[in-house]
Amino acid sequence: MTAGTAGGLTWSLRDRTPDELTLTADTVPEVPADPWAWSDGTGVRVCVVDTGVESGHPVVGPLQGSYEVTADADGAPHVVDSGPLPDGEGDGCGHGTACAGIVRRVAPGCSLYSVRVLGEGFTGTGDALLTGLRWAVDQGFDVVNLSLSTTRPKFLESLRALADQAFFTGTTLVASAHNTPVESFPWRFSSVVSVGTHREDDPGLFLYNPAPPVEFFAPGQNVRVAWTGGKTIRTTGNSFATPFIAGMCARLLGSHPKLTPFQIKHALYLSAANVTIGDPGTRGES
Amino acid sequence: MSQTHGLVPAASTAPATRPGSAERELLQSVVETARAIFGAAASSVLLHDEAAGELVFQAVSGEGEEFLVGSRFPAGRGLAGWVLVSGEPMVADDLREQGMFAKDVAEDTGYVPDALMAAPLAHHDRVLGVLEVLDPAEQSRSSLSELDLLALFARQAAAALAVVTERREEPAPAAVRARSLELVSALRDVLEGAPPRG
Numbered sequence: 407m408t409a410g411t412a413g414g415l416t417w418s419l420r421d422r423t424p425d426e427l428t429l430t431a432d433t434v435p436e437v438p439a440d441p442w443a444w445s446d447g448t449g450v451r452v453c454v455v456d457t458g459v460e461s462g463h464p465v466v467g468p469l470q471g472s473y474e475v476t477a478d479a480d481g482a483p484h485v486v487d488s489g490p491l492p493d494g495e496g497d498g499c500g501h502g503t504a505c506a507g508i509v510r511r512v513a514p515g516c517s518l519y520s521v522r523v524l525g526e527g528f529t530g531t532g533d534a535l536l537t538g539l540r541w542a543v544d545q546g547f548d549v550v551n552l553s554l555s556t557t558r559p560k561f562l563e564s565l566r567a568l569a570d571q572a573f574f575t576g577t578t579l580v581a582s583a584h585n586t587p588v589e590s591f592p593w594r595f596s597s598v599v600s601v602g603t604h605r606e607d608d609p610g611l612f613l614y615n616p617a618p619p620v621e622f623f624a625p626g627q628n629v630r631v632a633w634t635g636g637k638t639i640r641t642t643g644n645s646f647a648t649p650f651i652a653g654m655c656a657r658l659l660g661s662h663p664k665l666t667p668f669q670i671k672h673a674l675y676l677s678a679a680n681v682t683i684g685d686p687g688t689r690g691e692s
Numbered sequence: 693m694s695q696t697h698g699l700v701p702a703a704s705t706a707p708a709t710r711p712g713s714a715e716r717e718l719l720q721s722v723v724e725t726a727r728a729i730f731g732a733a734a735s736s737v738l739l740h741d742e743a744a745g746e747l748v749f750q751a752v753s754g755e756g757e758e759f760l761v762g763s764r765f766p767a768g769r770g771l772a773g774w775v776l777v778s779g780e781p782m783v784a785d786d787l788r789e790q791g792m793f794a795k796d797v798a799e800d801t802g803y804v805p806d807a808l809m810a811a812p813l814a815h816h817d818r819v820l821g822v823l824e825v826l827d828p829a830e831q832s833r834s835s836l837s838e839l840d841l842l843a844l845f846a847r848q849a850a851a852a853l854a855v856v857t858e859r860r861e862e863p864a865p866a867a868v869r870a871r872s873l874e875l876v877s878a879l880r881d882v883l884e885g886a887p888p889r890g
Contacts, residue, residue, distance in 0.1 A: 457774065499774035524777045525768045554778060557817045585780050586843045588814075628785075640785040642839060 445660025447513025456502030458522035465507035465632035474522035507632030512653025551652040553645035555590035573597040582648040614678035719751035731829030739821035781811040811846035
């Protein structure tokens with residue numbers, strides 16, 4: 407876990423000395439980095455904020471926790487521990503199960519958690535998404551996979567604040583770009599790791615985008631994913647590239663547990679297949 | 693189409709999703725065009741009945757067109773449910789091999805698709821429903837560009853649907869004229885009945 411804002415907001419260094427700020431850090435992997443030489447994610451807590459995850463799916467494996475957003479008597483959303491739900495009730499859509507399965511494939515040793523923010527009961531209002539995401543950040547998960555976004559401007563500032571909170575408190579938020587060219591959030595924020603899909607067949611290939619806001623491209627076209635009923639389907643979309651990068655973050659944190667979100671982004675950048683380290687150039691050169 | 697339809701008859705169609713003739717014509721045109729673009733076995737439009745929390749088949753071309761219109765199932769479930777709640781397009785393949793759809797949709801329609809593409813009917817920040825394409829031609833499957841095309845077409849369809857619906861909800865010109873005449877008449881009555889000014 408990284409130094410965060412637990413001591414309250416800091417405006418300037420007035421009442422502490424530099425010695426009081428000492429911390430031990432991990433360095434990012436040496437370059438050239440081999441992401442597959444990183445850990446299998448053991449000891450890293452990954453939360454999938456989505457439609458829920460089917461408990462016991464053979465591709466997903468064990469879940470360490472299942473939570474869902476539900477409405478209280480006044481209709482206000484809040485998060486409850488749903489526990490393992492019966493077949494067919496853990497994930498009505500299949501999307502969250504698909505994402506969890508990809509995280510598990512990339513980082514088989516990680517601890518997986520699920521918080522359901524979409525599906526029956528909540529059909530895309532954004533309130534549930536915000537509630538579930540806030541809960542996940544407050545829990546201090548190491549990595550949060552968010553293969554979702556909202557187009558509603560009224561959630562923009564709340565999501566931006568939440569993404570900043572995650573960034574400063576050591577939760578790496580991996581967010582999916584929208585599949586169509588519309589404005590949506592939070593993937594547009596620089597504080598998150600944003601992901602889209604490339605069209606290559608290589609299931610281990612990921613790339614850095616020199617022209618963000620989408621920062622990384624990962625396998626998401628025609629991929630086989632877990633789905634409801636213990637089954638799998640082939641599908642396409644940024645949603646499925648995102649948990650690949652979330653899994654990579656878990657692998658990285660497993661072997662370098664003190665990395666901060668900005669170091670993780672740096673390590674991913676250096677590890678992307680299209681990034682090479684050359685002689686110092688001129689700023690602005692590609 | 694959803695993996696867990698739980699279809700119910702058309703009799704319970706709510707007014708919110710009961711289209712007028714212009715909408716019916718538009719939606720039928722949308723599904724027929726979508727089916728032609730993607731060389732598909734079937735296409736359908738499902739609109740979101742927010743009050744009932746359900747998706748309702750409003751237009752179908754191809755497999756199931758004789759009996760699916762008016763059928764409904766819970767929103768927020770299955771592939772169509774995902775598209776509705778997320779506002780994102782979706783493509784799925786190898787469904788038949790996995791036995792998907794076999795339990796519910798096959799029993800209801802007698803047709804088990806192997807592949808499905810779906811895109812939201814999104815207008816401004818609302819998702820009005822879902823446009824589905826079943827068993828598109830092989831070259832249309834699992835491709836980003838085809839998904840982009842379907843999403844674009846769905847957006848255009850949603851915009852057209854919104855325009856038609858808004859026009860339907862506006863008072864017809866004849867009704868406006870009649871109401872104006874009533875008001876003029878009432879005003880004349882008031883003036884004629886009023887004591888002379890002076």
